[in-house]
Amino acid sequence: MSLEIESLKRMLHEEVDQLENMDVRKRLQYLMVCSAPEKREQLQERFVEVVSRYLKEHGIEAPQATDLNQDGRLESHLQALREDGITRLGPVLSPQEIDEIHRHLGSCPVHGGGTVNAGAEGGWEPVAEAKKKHRECSYKMEDLIDAPHLLEFMASPWVVDLTTRYLGAPPSVFSPNLFWSFSNVPGVSPSQEIHRDWDGFRHLALFIYLVDVKQENGAHQYLRKSHSLKSIEKVLSRAKDKKGLPSKSELFYYQFDQKSPGNERLLSLFAEEEVSVEGRAGEAFLVDPFGLHRGHPLIKDERLLFWARYSLYHNGNSIDVSRRPVPAETVRHRIPNDRLHKYMFRTCIESDFSQVAESTLHLPSALLMDPPARVSQFQKPSRRKLIRNFFSSS
Numbered sequence: 008m009s010l011e012i013e014s015l016k017r018m019l020h021e022e023v024d025q026l027e028n029m030d031v032r033k034r035l036q037y038l039m040v041c042s043a044p045e046k047r048e049q050l051q052e053r054f055v056e057v058v059s060r061y062l063k064e065h066g067i068e069a070p071q072a073t074d075l076n077q078d079g080r081l082e083s084h085l086q087a088l089r090e091d092g093i094t095r096l097g098p099v100l101s102p103q104e105i106d107e108i109h110r111h112l113g114s115c116p117v118h119g120g121g122t123v124n125a126g127a128e129g130g131w132e133p134v135a136e137a138k139k140k141h142r143e144c145s146y147k148m149e150d151l152i153d154a155p156h157l158l159e160f161m162a163s164p165w166v167v168d169l170t171t172r173y174l175g176a177p178p179s180v181f182s183p184n185l186f187w188s189f190s191n192v193p194g195v196s197p198s199q200e201i202h203r204d205w206d207g208f209r210h211l212a213l214f215i216y217l218v219d220v221k222q223e224n225g226a227h228q229y230l231r232k233s234h235s236l237k238s239i240e241k242v243l244s245r246a247k248d249k250k251g252l253p254s255k256s257e258l259f260y261y262q263f264d265q266k267s268p269g270n271e272r273l274l275s276l277f278a279e280e281e282v283s284v285e286g287r288a289g290e291a292f293l294v295d296p297f298g299l300h301r302g303h304p305l306i307k308d309e310r311l312l313f314w315a316r317y318s319l320y321h322n323g324n325s326i327d328v329s330r331r332p333v334p335a336e337t338v339r340h341r342i343p344n345d346r347l348h349k350y351m352f353r354t355c356i357e358s359d360f361s362q363v364a365e366s367t368l369h370l371p372s373a374l375l376m377d378p379p380a381r382v383s384q385f386q387k388p389s390r391r392k393l394i395r396n397f398f399s400s401s
């Protein structure tokens with residue numbers, strides 16, 4: 008075992024000792040949620056090093072899409088992601104391709120809820136029925152994978168290159184999702200409240216609009232520079248003359264909820280950084296979803312949104328965990344059939360490369376932790392409570 012792995016283990020154990028017998032994902036989740044911001048970023052760096060070394064040793068490396076580098080576009084997306092946490096990729100699917108996707112979905116049933124696992128009680132039904140009673144509904148993962156064009160885009164060399172460079176190692180693609188949001192059922196769903204996503208130490212969300220989207224039918228809203236300590240510090244230093252500023256730790260883990268007294272203060276601090284991504288069907292954007300974001304609640308019409316998540320490991324709390332990967336035969340001709348792609352898509356496409364899929368599916372536990380001695384008695388407290396504890400002890 009390399010020194011790096013040893014030292015990472017030590018760092019992790021320092022904090023984990025108090026949390027006897029949590030299984031590895033809970034430990035990682037705890038570290039992600041409860042570490043002081045500086046510690047979290049330090050852990051993140053080390054985690055990336057360990058994962059990328061491990062993958063290299065297993066022959067999994069992403070080739071660089073050099074043609075895009077030459078015209079500087081990839082570099083500028085990367086820079087925007089690092090500085091702002093969001094970058095717009097422009098139109099990536101043509102109107103004809105969008106029509107083909109809609110034609111495919113025309114015969115596919117949906118389930119109430121923005122993700123299938125988070126779905127309301129009830130079965131599969133046509134969209135026309137679902138929209139009468141649900142604010143959101145989602146398609147089966149296999150119907151999404153079978154749809155034309157989306158899988159190819161998720162696997163396109165420059166998306167793989169860009170996500171690899173941002174994450175620091177070839178990504179694990181997880182939770183591809185395709186869902187409608189409607190305006191005719193009152194109320195607001197959790198993802199329509201400003202929030203952070205907690206799917207890994209470092210992760211990205213790729214979004215593609217499949218209908219034209221304006222603010223009133225659910226444009227994605229993002230607070231730029233809320234995704235990293237460094238960029239939060241920039242926002243704070245720009246506002247240094249204002250009274251009653253929150254601390255950078257407070258900002259780093261800030262969660263909005265309707266009752267938070269700090270919401271207004273935060274929104275005004277990030278006023279210059281707020282973007283609502285309006286765009287045509289076929290437009291894509293990438294965000295670091297640790298940064299504060301939401302989908303605007305719809306006031307008219309509807310929205311069809313595709314997302315895929317790119318992370319450093321299969322985190323175990325993603326929406327596809329209880330779903331079986333689709334058989335490889337159905338997609339083999341559509342994306343390269345090599346080690347890299349088998350690894351990247353192992354959560355959604357069955358792989359005949361089972362050794363790699365197996366040994367890396369639980370990458371963190373294989374690398375970082377001894378298996379827990381006893382079944383965990385530890386109940387993870389709610390994130391809100393963890394964060395409250397964090398603030399009261401800092």
Ligand SMILES: O=C(O)CCC(=O)C(=O)O
Pocket residue numbers: 121198204225226227228300301302303312
């Ligand atoms: O609907 C959107 O634009 C964002 C969705 C989201 O943030 C989430 O599901 O975590």
Ligand SMILES: [Fe+2]
Pocket residue numbers: 198202203204296300
């Ligand atoms: Fe989110």
